[in-house]
Amino acid sequence: MDVKKQATIVDVAKKAGVSVATVSRVVNGNYPVKQDTKERVKEAISSLNYVPNVQARELNTRKSSTIGVVVPGLHNMFFAEVIDGIEDAVRQDGFSFLLNCAKNDPMQEMNAINALVARNVSGIIVISPNTKNISERFYEELVARVPLVFINGYHRIKGVSYVGNDEKLGSQIALEYLFGLGHKDILFVRGANSDSYDIKEEAYRQFMEEHGSLREDYILNIGEGNGVETVDSAMNALQGLIPRLKPTAICCCNDLMAVGALNACKRLGLSVPKDISIMGYDNISLSRLVEPKITTMDQNMFQLGSNAAKLLIENIHGGQSKRIMLDNVLIERETTGISM
Amino acid sequence: MDVKKQATIVDVAKKAGVSVATVSRVVNGNYPVKQDTKERVKEAISSLNYVPNVQARELNTRKSSTIGVVVPGLHNMFFAEVIDGIEDAVRQDGFSFLLNCAKNDPMQEMNAINALVARNVSGIIVISPNTKNISERFYEELVARVPLVFINGYHRIKGVSYVGNDEKLGSQIALEYLFGLGHKDILFVRGANSDSYDIKEEAYRQFMEEHGSLREDYILNIGEGNGVETVDSAMNALQGLIPRLKPTAICCCNDLMAVGALNACKRLGLSVPKDISIMGYDNISLSRLVEPKITTMDQNMFQLGSNAAKLLIENIHGGQSKRIMLDNVLIERETTGISM
DNA sequence: TATCACACAGAAATCGCTTTCTATTTTAGC
DNA sequence: GCTAAAATAGAAAGCGATTTCTGTGTGATA
Numbered sequence: 001m002d003v004k005k006q007a008t009i010v011d012v013a014k015k016a017g018v019s020v021a022t023v024s025r026v027v028n029g030n031y032p033v034k035q036d037t038k039e040r041v042k043e044a045i046s047s048l049n050y051v052p053n054v055q056a057r058e059l060n061t062r063k064s065s066t067i068g069v070v071v072p073g074l075h076n077m078f079f080a081e082v083i084d085g086i087e088d089a090v091r092q093d094g095f096s097f098l099l100n101c102a103k104n105d106p107m108q109e110m111n112a113i114n115a116l117v118a119r120n121v122s123g124i125i126v127i128s129p130n131t132k133n134i135s136e137r138f139y140e141e142l143v144a145r146v147p148l149v150f151i152n153g154y155h156r157i158k159g160v161s162y163v164g165n166d167e168k169l170g171s172q173i174a175l176e177y178l179f180g181l182g183h184k185d186i187l188f189v190r191g192a193n194s195d196s197y198d199i200k201e202e203a204y205r206q207f208m209e210e211h212g213s214l215r216e217d218y219i220l221n222i223g224e225g226n227g228v229e230t231v232d233s234a235m236n237a238l239q240g241l242i243p244r245l246k247p248t249a250i251c252c253c254n255d256l257m258a259v260g261a262l263n264a265c266k267r268l269g270l271s272v273p274k275d276i277s278i279m280g281y282d283n284i285s286l287s288r289l290v291e292p293k294i295t296t297m298d299q300n301m302f303q304l305g306s307n308a309a310k311l312l313i314e315n316i317h318g319g320q321s322k323r324i325m326l327d328n329v330l331i332e333r334e335t336t337g338i339s340m
Numbered sequence: 341m342d343v344k345k346q347a348t349i350v351d352v353a354k355k356a357g358v359s360v361a362t363v364s365r366v367v368n369g370n371y372p373v374k375q376d377t378k379e380r381v382k383e384a385i386s387s388l389n390y391v392p393n394v395q396a397r398e399l400n401t402r403k404s405s406t407i408g409v410v411v412p413g414l415h416n417m418f419f420a421e422v423i424d425g426i427e428d429a430v431r432q433d434g435f436s437f438l439l440n441c442a443k444n445d446p447m448q449e450m451n452a453i454n455a456l457v458a459r460n461v462s463g464i465i466v467i468s469p470n471t472k473n474i475s476e477r478f479y480e481e482l483v484a485r486v487p488l489v490f491i492n493g494y495h496r497i498k499g500v501s502y503v504g505n506d507e508k509l510g511s512q513i514a515l516e517y518l519f520g521l522g523h524k525d526i527l528f529v530r531g532a533n534s535d536s537y538d539i540k541e542e543a544y545r546q547f548m549e550e551h552g553s554l555r556e557d558y559i560l561n562i563g564e565g566n567g568v569e570t571v572d573s574a575m576n577a578l579q580g581l582i583p584r585l586k587p588t589a590i591c592c593c594n595d596l597m598a599v600g601a602l603n604a605c606k607r608l609g610l611s612v613p614k615d616i617s618i619m620g621y622d623n624i625s626l627s628r629l630v631e632p633k634i635t636t637m638d639q640n641m642f643q644l645g646s647n648a649a650k651l652l653i654e655n656i657h658g659g660q661s662k663r664i665m666l667d668n669v670l671i672e673r674e675t676t677g678i679s680m
Numbered sequence: 681t682a683t684c685a686c687a688c689a690g691a692a693a694t695c696g697c698t699t700t701c702t703a704t705t706t707t708a709g710c
Numbered sequence: 711g712c713t714a715a716a717a718t719a720g721a722a723a724g725c726g727a728t729t730t731c732t733g734t735g736t737g738a739t740a
Contacts, residue, residue, distance in 0.1 A: 054458045056696035080420035228625040285568040396726035
């Protein structure tokens with residue numbers, strides 16, 4: 001394909017019979033230019049389809065209006081919804097963003113981040129669900145050069161901004177709600193390798209202990225889950241377990257697992273919520289698309305994303321780094337009911 | 341936040357006691373440099389944490405390893421899955437991508453594209469479901485400057501690459517399948533403002549006409565749908581319509597509508613597929629997460645994305661523009677059965 | 681020993697833009 | 711009508727890199 005060369009500021013200047021400085025001034029509108037000169041330049045601009053080269057501009061001004069975003073992947077709607085929020089906030093401030101997927105691999109995550117730094121992004125948002133294996137050193141070095149915002153997880157690196165949801169509190173609220181409904185035999189379903197699951201299990205253990213109902217065999221780990229496959233893992237595991245353990249409620253670490261639980265119940269001929277209650281977490285769109293709609297704890301992914309983006313941009317403009325905790329809102333729908 | 345300045349090539353040159361040209365040569369390794377000079381430079385580089393500024397490099401070489409991606413939004417899993425495919429292919433070639441959402445608005449779409457051009461992307465992938473209102477002129481001008489790949493839709497602009505799925509054929513296959521099952525009273529469900537819906541309706545009309553079963557009141561347009569809300573629109577519309585029209589099958593333009601249809605049937609106490617069959621289109625992950633799992637026509641969004649990205653990169657490197665049509669594969673699952 | 685080629689490294693031009701500095705008009709003030 | 715100030719526009723430097731051009735010092739060849 002033969003690609004025509006983009007017109008540059010020099011072409012415009014030539015065509016309009018002025019200097020490049022003048023063209024720059026009418027483009028940016030930050031210096032006075034006489035009306036008819038301005039019009040001549042504008043004419044030249046539109047006739048040449050001139051678009052200023054952002055790279056050159058940013059090189060000159062040593063500013064960058066691009067940020068980087070690193071997520072594990074998009075197969076899980078959770079991340080898609082977060083990115084939706086980031087996109088929205090970012091665009092309002094005239095920023096763009098580069099998206100990278102790290103596939104839950106710390107090595108790939110670091111590579112992605114280095115690539116972003118080389119591309120001169122002015123800040124980075126990182127969602128790294130599992131922080132056990134990442135290099136704190138790496139991030140400490142990084143945060144000295146580029147503003148950083150983490151979303152969720154266990155991040156304790158000083159000077160890094162953070163947007164998350166108090167998942168411990170959220171889990172407690174969910175459990176209290178289930179208890180209030182009369183449930184005592186509550187199965188806990190989690191996956192492997194995520195800070196979030198660890199936090200929630202901790203909350204579950206503590207809560208159940210305090211209420212004298214902790215049973216080790218009620219804690220189910222369905223293993224490594226790749227996005228949507230989590231649904232089937234949960235379903236398969238639960239289909240065998242429910243008849244044996246006879247819980248009256250299932251508390252899941254996320255909505256994907258809750259859908260799996262729901263499907264397992266259907267296959268077992270159990271009526272939800274009459275025979276058994278199911279509780280999800282996150283409030284991804286899927287949770288209100290299935291029948292019955294799933295009761296869940298809202299994480300408001302869109303806000304997670306847009307808050308992170310706004311905070312990052314604030315930091316880029318010199319604002320203090322800070323930690324934002326979003327509210328936990330219980331979304332009561334159709335999969336939870338009074339225990340018989 | 342106080343951000344340390346990134347080291348530049350000049351800093352490295354100074355530290356190593358060489359010229360910037362030499363530093364550039366050891367970084368790029370395309371010219372001979374004496375062994376011990378090379379080592380001195382490398383030392384300086386790592387001690388200063390030097391990362392070459394990609395913007396400056398690309399400005400100079402007039403190359404860019406960034407592509408742009410424009411989608412309507414991420415709220416619909418369809419696009420998330422396509423982007424997943426793009427990401428995968430793009431990274432393998434050392435490219436990055438900027439993501440923009442156009443919200444189904446031609447104006448925003450053009451703005452997004454201009455922003456990408458300004459950012460000096462070397463190519464653009466566009467998913468624009470509704471091409472009725474876009475300016476052909478705009479795209480004709482554009483394609484002369486930047487390699488372009490469209491995904492899906494009615495694009496007939498010369499010289500533009502295209503990756504899609506023959507939706508007319510796909511619809512015919514679906515309808516034939518339903519007819520083979522004995523269905524004659526097939527409700528057709530579509531939304532507003534999308535090329536894809538128009539193509540499918542045309543296929544439906546033609547097929548039903550040929551088989552002497554076309555009824556105008558069997559064509560249902562549920563209106564403008566914003567991603568996930570489509571499910572509820574379809575459900576609400578169908579809940580009233582099914583008892584009145586008594587179709588034996590429902591053929592939906594996408595899986596979201598199929599889920600809505602499924603939910604409507606559940607609410608009406610209809611058993612799927614015993615009382616009524618439901619057919620989706622796309623094969624988004626949602627379609628296999630609900631119970632019963634939805635029979636659908638696979639679009640393989642991941643491949644749509646990765647093919648588009650590969651084709652774009654090919655075009656960037658000078659390859660001919662072309663049109664790729666992906667196969668239609670019927671995924672037979674649990675919502676379709678023999679008509680009674 | 682003189683000559684040539686070659687390996688190596690520095691100087692300088694360039695990419696497309698912004699911005700300071702400087703020069704020229706205008707305009708205002710008296 | 712003359713000077714001072716303000717408005718306007720050009721020239722040139724600089725952002726951080728690459729690359730061509732040029733100039734060294736070394737070793738090989740005659």
